[in-house]
Amino acid sequence: MDNLKEECLRFILENAPDVLQSVTFNDLCLNCLAIITESDDLRHVPERKVYDAVIKWAEEECAERDIKDTAQNKRDVLGEALYNVRFAHIEEEFLFGKICSDKILNSDDIVDLINHRRNKIPLLSDKLNTRKRFGQDLHRIYRIGRVHNQRLEIPEDAGISFQSSADVHLFGFGSFCTAAEPSGVSVKVYEEHVCLLDTFKTLAESQPDSPHIGDVMFDKPIKIRAGKTYTVVELSNKPKAYLLKNGIPKATNKDVTIVFSNTSKGGYTNTNRGQIPYLIISLK
Template identity: 25%
Template structure:
């Protein structure tokens, strides 16, 4: 044996030394039996108890186990990756291993590794896997990650619903989706996808795919579907003719829609506000290259009918490499703040505009004046709108725009303002 065999420590830092003793099983004092086949994995108690309160309880607490520790619910390859992280604070996460590593991190209360898994999955959210990630977030109680998934669905729901993973999520996640007030999809299409999920759930439970059983697997989620929002003909042909709703519920929807049209609205069993928003854009023309930095933009508006405000459409940076930050406040007719968005980041878009959503949509009362106020950060060259319209038709009403903040001043005082009825950075509203 050469001197180098004894002196492997000399040119290594702590991390490399820890890796060496693990890989070469030097001075190990505990054997773990891992996986269904109970394969042996050697380790050091000192490392395990210093990194995980669960391992501490297993080896040192009042409930300490005697002899070898058996871990059947984790495969050996996965556990060795996890063990490598405990020794070195280093791990390579992939689409294939992140779920199993997250399971290890949660089981053994290694919060820093949980956080790394959460960040990795957040970065991978797209239409194909958003539901799979949301299911993992729900399973492990990762509230922030689940909220990120739901926020992604606001604008990408139709594309995401086409993925196979939607049929595999749990009933609780279905409920989270149906509780959302902003989704860029018609209630009819959303209903059809939910019914497809219910059919898949019936198959998983070995139930016949009848309307009665679909309602059974949906449970209370059936009450979150907004049947009164559906077209009358669709509801009559696709819902009322089946057995998904009972007779009282069907009658309630018909009576609500009839009384709504008659001007004497009845109480509905189901939510009646549409979650499908639409852009109400106010400019006839979009121009390029306006310098924007740390400036405030205000526009006031009124609606002639009750509507719901889901968010604001703003112009994007002109250059592809530029990022903009915007903060948004909504004030009611009493000048009280009723909604806000803090530090929303967005980049250049080929569409020239970007939708910024409120955390929760707000109801807009008719013939009351509200004000949208935005503040942007960073110097960027931005698109902006001109030839603004002071009135835009929206469904059965009119949205009217007014100059804000300087309402006591003459029109000529608006020449310096960055956003007015005629020009500006606030391109429009997201309404339903």
């Protein structure tokens, strides 16, 4: 029986994006919810989606108990399971926007997270987990040469195609910041000629090692199959302020090679210059 439980849990963790969004997830008992969300092996799912699933479960639990789904009641039905969400690893825009407006965390937790994120002060609360999940072993596969400050007056499509030497998961890509904030892009991803994704995304905050670039993270990773051609196309909401030149056509990371190629959907972007400086992939 223990082996069966372990196999079930392994299946759930490896298929977390589908499981967390399923209707049956809301039917789990609190103990099962806690076991799943506390695991470091929860794979291929952004932490904000773990939060969404936990809050949806709490709302359903409040309805089951015939009580209002207030912030306090949701905290009560979740108990310590609320802190299985790795709040320290959620994008700032979502953390200080959606989560703060939900009022699901108390004021001390919010101040703690602000000091940790903005001022690099260690978290005071033992409940707030700073450990990254093993499943979020993400890599930036750069095709970047040199970054140039060059304002583009009119937003237009920018795209790049690529093939992988092995099966991987595409979690997103890098996008240069626009001349005015906030930066956002319309995104399409194709497998050969089939559109797999058509959405709009806001860029995450740029990091010190890439000050002019923000991550564009998908709600759900895209399975990239070896040998097939995939194309990422973006259209920014405002004129871009930067582009790359002297790009590289091939990059290798841990025995996985990504080969970039030009696309008719690319506009002014090609393997040598333009936008989309890197892909964000998981090698697992």
